[in-house]
Amino acid sequence: MNNRTHLLSLVLLLLLSGFLALANVVKAQSSDNGQKSSKSQRMKWWRNAEFGMFIHWGIYSVPAHAEWYMNNGHIPRKKYEKYASQFDPTHFDADYWARVAKNAGMKYLIITSKHHDGFCMFRTSATHYNVVDDTPWHKDPLKALSKACRKYGIKFGIYYSIMDWHSPDQLPHNDSNPEHPMYNPTRIKPGKKAAYIKYMKTELRELITQYDPAVIWFDGEWPDWWTYQDGKKMYKYLRNLKPDLIINNRVGKRKKGKEAVGDYGTPEQKIPPNGIPGYYWETCMTINDHWGYDKNDHDFKSDTTLIHNLIDIASKGGNYLLNVGPTAQGVIPRPEVTRLSQMGHWLNIYGKAIYTTKASPFKKKFSWGRVTEGSNKLYLEIFNWPKDGKLTLPAYKGQVDSAHLLDDPDRSGVTAQQDGNQLQINLPGKAPNKIASVVEIDFKS
Ligand code: FHN
Numbered sequence: 001m002n003n004r005t006h007l008l009s010l011v012l013l014l015l016l017s018g019f020l021a022l023a024n025v026v027k028a029q030s031s032d033n034g035q036k037s038s039k040s041q042r043m044k045w046w047r048n049a050e051f052g053m054f055i056h057w058g059i060y061s062v063p064a065h066a067e068w069y070m071n072n073g074h075i076p077r078k079k080y081e082k083y084a085s086q087f088d089p090t091h092f093d094a095d096y097w098a099r100v101a102k103n104a105g106m107k108y109l110i111i112t113s114k115h116h117d118g119f120c121m122f123r124t125s126a127t128h129y130n131v132v133d134d135t136p137w138h139k140d141p142l143k144a145l146s147k148a149c150r151k152y153g154i155k156f157g158i159y160y161s162i163m164d165w166h167s168p169d170q171l172p173h174n175d176s177n178p179e180h181p182m183y184n185p186t187r188i189k190p191g192k193k194a195a196y197i198k199y200m201k202t203e204l205r206e207l208i209t210q211y212d213p214a215v216i217w218f219d220g221e222w223p224d225w226w227t228y229q230d231g232k233k234m235y236k237y238l239r240n241l242k243p244d245l246i247i248n249n250r251v252g253k254r255k256k257g258k259e260a261v262g263d264y265g266t267p268e269q270k271i272p273p274n275g276i277p278g279y280y281w282e283t284c285m286t287i288n289d290h291w292g293y294d295k296n297d298h299d300f301k302s303d304t305t306l307i308h309n310l311i312d313i314a315s316k317g318g319n320y321l322l323n324v325g326p327t328a329q330g331v332i333p334r335p336e337v338t339r340l341s342q343m344g345h346w347l348n349i350y351g352k353a354i355y356t357t358k359a360s361p362f363k364k365k366f367s368w369g370r371v372t373e374g375s376n377k378l379y380l381e382i383f384n385w386p387k388d389g390k391l392t393l394p395a396y397k398g399q400v401d402s403a404h405l406l407d408d409p410d411r412s413g414v415t416a417q418q419d420g421n422q423l424q425i426n427l428p429g430k431a432p433n434k435i436a437s438v439v440e441i442d443f444k445s
Contacts, residue, residue: 042244043263043280045155046215048356049107050314051347052157053340054284054323055097056112056291057141059083059119061328067292070117070165074180077166084119087135092330094144098152100324100332104340105347107355108155110217110321111145113207115159115292116184118166123210126202129166141330146211157215157246158207162200163223169196188225197230201237208242218250218262228255235261248282264319271309275316275359282319285309287336293325300335303342304435310343310354311381311436315370317359349407350438353379362394369436379406380439385431393423398443406438416441 060067062083070080101109114120120130122142132140142158149156164170165183169192174182188196207213216238221231231252238245252261264280271283287306288297306322313320322343324336347354353372357379360371368391369383378396395418403416403425413428423441431437 039263042246046108046246046264046319047280049155050319050354050357051104051106051310051343052108052110052155052282052319052321053101053104053106054110054159054291054321055326056115056159056293056323057326058112058115058117058121058292059087059135059328060115060117061293061326062086064293064295064328066290066294066297066325067112067115067117068184069292071183074182076179076181080117081129081134081166084129084131084134085136087131087328088137089141089326089328089330090137092139092141092144092326094141094148095151097145097326097332098148098154100337100340101149101154102152104322104344105351106154106322106340108157108215109145109149110157110159110215111142112159112161113142114161114164114203116161116163116165116220118161118164120203122207124203124206126199126206142207142211146213155214156211157217158211158213159217159219160200160204160207161220162218162226162250163220164196167196167199169193169199185223186225187223193225197234200234204234204238205241208238208245212242213245215246215248216251217248217266221250221253226253228253228258228261231261267318271312272316272318275318277317277359280319281317282321283309283313284321284323286323286325287339288325291323291325293327293333298335300339303339303346306339307343307346307435308383311370311372311383314354314357315360315372315381346433346435349433350381350436352406352440353381353438361396364394366391366393374440376443376445378441378443380425380441382427382431382437382439383435385437386427389427389429391425391427393425395419395421395423396441396443398445401442401444403439403441405432406440407432414439 056067060069063069113122123132123140124130128134132138146156163186169189170186171189172181172183173185235247235251238247246263248264248266249260249262250266264282265276267283269285288300290297310320324332326332357372357374361373362371368386370381372379400416400418403414404411405414415426417424
């Protein structure tokens with residue numbers, strides 16, 4: 001073979017490998033763009049929903065010292081199991097629970113299917129330790145609630161704890177004194193990890209096929225035996241089972257330099273000061289100081305605080321998952337119901353400023369309240385009505401077209417003008433709403 005053909009085949013080879021490399025990059029980019037666009041498609045309803053109900057309910061509602069009682073009370077498994085035989089929530093009304101969420105303006109709902117205590121609040125073949133087989137009630141609350149949610153157009157979601165204080169494959173953190181166990185964080189029994197993951201997969205498949213959840217909300221991922229790789233594999237397993245499923249970040253573990261597993265971040269009991277730009281995130285919060293029902297906890301936040309939290313979170317581009325802790329009779333505590341209906345009342349009038357809006361376009365924080373962004377619209381949520389009736393904001397793109405109070409059918413009393421670098425708002429003397437009044441400013445694009 002002479003040099004010329006030798007050289008030609010070499011060039012051809014180089015061209016081919018170059019072409020293949022390029023094809024891979026394009027493919028990766030398109031799948032990455034594909035994944036990105038499919039993710040934003042998948043997350044669209046969730047992002048527009050903004051506000052959801054969290055429900056912590058289980059046999060821990062019987063002793064009524066909230067959901068960590070088995071651990072904090074150092075209750076041996078055999079003794080704790082007995083609460084199942086006392087769980088008979090005759091007042092449970094799935095339709096009413098869904099209506100409480102609906103009337104609060106909540107668009108999705110996440111209920112605990114299995115918390116750290118390992119008791120399953122659904123029909124499962126994986127263990128007898130479940131609400132249908134192991135309680136005098138013998139009913140499946142997730143079946144009834146998923147049905148009621150569909151009836152009221154509320155997206156149904158399921159909470160699932162990875163750590164399991166009842167699992168035969170997990171050991172208490174410290175059981176040197178079996179009469180006084182400390183479960184958290186559990187240890188995995190040597191050689192039993194695969195068995196526990198199989199157990200999880202069986203239950204998660206049942207939860208998906210039986211109740212068709214839109215969201216799986218994992219928790220209890222912190223024991224060291226649950227790894228970043230475990231989270232990635234579980235995420236993939238569920239994505240294959242239900243391609244449009246939304247899975248929170250607690251399926252995995254944060255690992256330096258590694259891409260976070262899961263679809264969105266879950267700050268707990270706090271609102272990130274500047275949101276989490278570039279990420280989907282959701283603040284979960286209690287209305288009092290406990291997730292599960294605690295008969296001694298009467299420290300309920302005010303409706304003003306809860307509505308201001310909802311607005312603050314929306315102005316930072318997040319979702320708000322607000323919790324209720326029903327009793328062992330199946331009753332959502334009255335103070336939680338009244339506060340949720342107050343929130344619904346506010347959203348009935350001002351929901352436009354929350355649902356489907358984006359975070360404030362301004363880095364600047366305003367002492368008088370918050371800002372959310374619509375399409376060619378700004379919504380000013382005013383907590384503290386200015387004494388001089390004047391508000392000043394940085395300039396916004398486009399020209400002011402009109403400005404009005406959201407609950408003012410006459411659309412009078414508010415003026416807005418914008419020069420190069422300032423947007424000036426003039427307001428009527430009195431605030432129409434004592435919790436938060438809303439001004440809508442429309443801009444000519
Ligand atoms: O330990 C749980 C707690 O009981 C509750 O479920 C919260 C809800 O986000 N998550 C864990 C604490 O981070």
